[in-house]
Amino acid sequence: xxxxxxNIFAKILREEIPCSKIYEDEFVLSFYDINPQKKIxxxxxxxxxxxxxxxxxxxxxxxxxxxLIKGINIVAKKLGISSxxxxxxxxxxxxxxxxxxxxxxxxxxxxxxxxVGKMVS
Ligand code: AMP
Numbered sequence: 001x002x003x004x005x006x007n008i009f010a011k012i013l014r015e016e017i018p019c020s021k022i023y024e025d026e027f028v029l030s031f032y033d034i035n036p037q038k039k040i041x042x043x044x045x046x047x048x049x050x051x052x053x054x055x056x057x058x059x060x061x062x063x064x065x066x067x068l069i070k071g072i073n074i075v076a077k078k079l080g081i082s083s084x085x086x087x088x089x090x091x092x093x094x095x096x097x098x099x100x101x102x103x104x105x106x107x108x109x110x111x112x113x114x115x116v117g118k119m120v121s
Pocket of ligand 1: 008019031032033034035036043093094100101102103104
């Protein structure tokens with residue numbers, strides 16, 4: 001699938017629509033999900049144009065890949081849910097059709113602030 005420049009997260013990155021920002025650096029932007037599924041529901045997205053995790057793993061630079069993984073940890077610490085200072089969380093990426101991905105820009109969901117529950121329903 002080619003990258004759709006009009007997807008909602010691309011618009012958030014271009015600041016065409018607002019988000020409730022948690023963290024930003026050279027590699028990632030993080031903001032709260034508009035429709036939270038748990039007490040804490042954050043999203044972490046790479047700044048580059050990648051449709052999903054497979055596109056990212058195949059085409060992103062090592063710097064971008066490290067930046068995203070580190071970004072998830074930075075956000076989890078900021079939210080107080082990382083395993084060192086908090087009680088943990090679930091990081092989840094939906095990938096394409098069978099994965100139930102709705103927004104075609106790679107994003108990790110961070111669910112926490114309570115026991116997250118069953119892994120797959
Ligand atoms: P996915 O099904 O993995 O593609 O998840 C897309 C997520 O994006 C959903 O949890 C939506 O609630 C969330 N979402 C959609 N639009 C926005 C927005 N404008 N700001 C924040 N989160 C959004």
